Amino acid sequence: MVLEKQVFLFLNIVHNSMKQKLTDYFREGGFQLSPEQFLVMDTLWDEGVLTQQQIADITMRDKNSIVKLIDGLESRKLVRRASNPLDRRQNLIEVTPYSLTVKDKIEALAYESVHGILGDIPKKALDTFVKVLVRMEKNMDPASDLKALAEKYPTNKENNG
Numbered sequence: 796m797v798l799e800k801q802v803f804l805f806l807n808i809v810h811n812s813m814k815q816k817l818t819d820y821f822r823e824g825g826f827q828l829s830p831e832q833f834l835v836m837d838t839l840w841d842e843g844v845l846t847q848q849q850i851a852d853i854t855m856r857d858k859n860s861i862v863k864l865i866d867g868l869e870s871r872k873l874v875r876r877a878s879n880p881l882d883r884r885q886n887l888i889e890v891t892p893y894s895l896t897v898k899d900k901i902e903a904l905a906y907e908s909v910h911g912i913l914g915d916i917p918k919k920a921l922d923t924f925v926k927v928l929v930r931m932e933k934n935m936d937p938a939s940d941l942k943a944l945a946e947k948y949p950t951n952k953e954n955n956g
Contacts, residue, residue, distance in 0.1 A: 813830075813912055816908055816911070816912060817830045817833065817905065817909075820904045820907060820908040821904055821905075824900060824901070824904040826897070826900075827871065828871070828901065829867075831856075831860075832864050832867055832868055832873075833901065833905055834854050835850055835874075836873060836874070836890070836901065837902070838850060838853050838854060839874065839888060839889070840890060840895075840898055840902075844888065844889040845887070845888055846885045846886065846887060846888070847861050847865065847886055848885070850865075850888060855944075865888055872893050873894040874889065875889055876888060877889065928941070929941045
């Protein structure tokens, strides 16, 4: 029982610490951006114009939280909403020209943060850790397929255009 308790406690601590570290990197770099907002921006930069529902599906978040994230990004002039001419019930979300001018700097801050967090952890250990996380998600949701999601939306920029 102690090991199971440690897994959940440590995952929670590391998750919160990672979010705070990334937020700090963005702030120190001159951007008021949360990790969740970065995830939306990164998705839009990679995928192009999307509906709010598509963003929710890709980022595996509920639509209501996406609306709030987009509100914040819109107030920072990073995205803009437009009505979908094919379906007026939908908003299309697109990046602004300003966001394209700061994209490289924001991405560099995110990668610097991740590299700092991962530090000197060997690749083999990270591979094992990812496999464990995939298995944990599968245990909670048998329909989940994190590997397919990772292949569809790769984080390796060399493989993603």
